[in-house]
Amino acid sequence: MLSSRKLVAILSNATYLFLAFVSVIFVALSCFALLAQAVRQSPTRTWKNNFNALVIGGSYAIVLVVSVFFCLKRRLEVRLRLSRISKNYTLLRRSDAPQAVHEYIAQEYMRACLVSHQSLPTEVFHPGWGRPGTKYEGVRLRRALLDTIPEIDILAHMVIPAHPTVKPHVRMLHHFRYLLPLLSTEDELTALHYYDSANTTGSQFCR
Template sequence: LSSLSYAFLVVVTIIAMGLSCVALLAQAVRHSPDGSWTRNFNALVIGASYASSYLAISLILCFNRRLAVRMRLQRMSKAYTTLPGARCPTSPVHEYVAQEYMRTCLVAHESLPTDVVHAGWGRPGTEYDGVRFRRALLDTIPEIGESRYTLAHTVIPAHPTLKPHARMLHHFRFILPLLSAEDDELTPLHYYDSAIQLARNAAEEPTEHEFALGMQAVEEIKKSLNDCRLEALESSITD
């Protein structure tokens, strides 16, 4: 009822202002020397007055509305609060929100790519799904021996810290005798060094095969260092 009353009042006010403007303009035309709109200064003043009044009222209403909204927002609590049962949404509203949420989740799930392959990234649906090969390979360096709290420094306390852009084969040269070699005298450290060099310097992204070889070398290096650490602990306990 209040909205209808407000709308009715606004319409009546606009009609009244329009009629008064028309009446004043007609009177200004009748009292002009030539009885026309040409060079009628009074009509110009009346029109400008009504236009400025309309603009001023519009600005006041907009400012009042903006101020009211701002004050209401400031009164809202910023902290998370638990609503009591009486203030919870009604059952239809709750069901509608739940349905929309489930529909959105279903659309988001169906929109996930299933057969898109990007260079340097794991394929969807595989064990490397969402893995960036270059970043994952470079992140293995701190795990093995960048600081003095890693495996390499645990086995060899005097192991040097990593220098920028140092090759893995040179940086981990002291643990090279601890690693098992193949028939071609290549150790996991050689494969790991090649993988890190590709990740650092290659213009193209590492392939899944190269990433798998690099991660396999990482696991073998970790296993060898961990075995050495356990043997050292056993010998210290025995002594």
């Protein structure tokens, strides 16, 4: 389906061509009528030695040549002006526009900057992500927590060499059960409880 802009352009071009065609038809008819009248009013009623017919034909020929000349001149001027427009980005200076236009552009630019600044979120909190403005900004806490499991497993083998190797789909409380006596509890929860919760609420950790 054609857009409204293309439809308007097509209608505009069609109207222009129609009016130009009608104008040419009427001019040709008027020229033919005047020439016929000049022949009828001639003493000999012929084209021979008919000065009036010569003047009428010459006048229409001059009008045609002048019209074509002005059309070509206008088209050439428009093409030259468009060719002088820079295709690259150029900064508008104060002298490139009237003072009122420059002030209006500056005012609207400042208004847009103010609206953009006011629309920025100030207190944003997404569960599971670090708070903006802190060192954890943009950090997904669950993923960051699970990424430390291989390091903890290596340290666990340093403390307990016979510690089992971590396996997929294993609960952290069960895997690190031998480390529970070494961990401090806070509200009856150890750090392993948080690891276990992070590991069981989504995709399982696999070494």
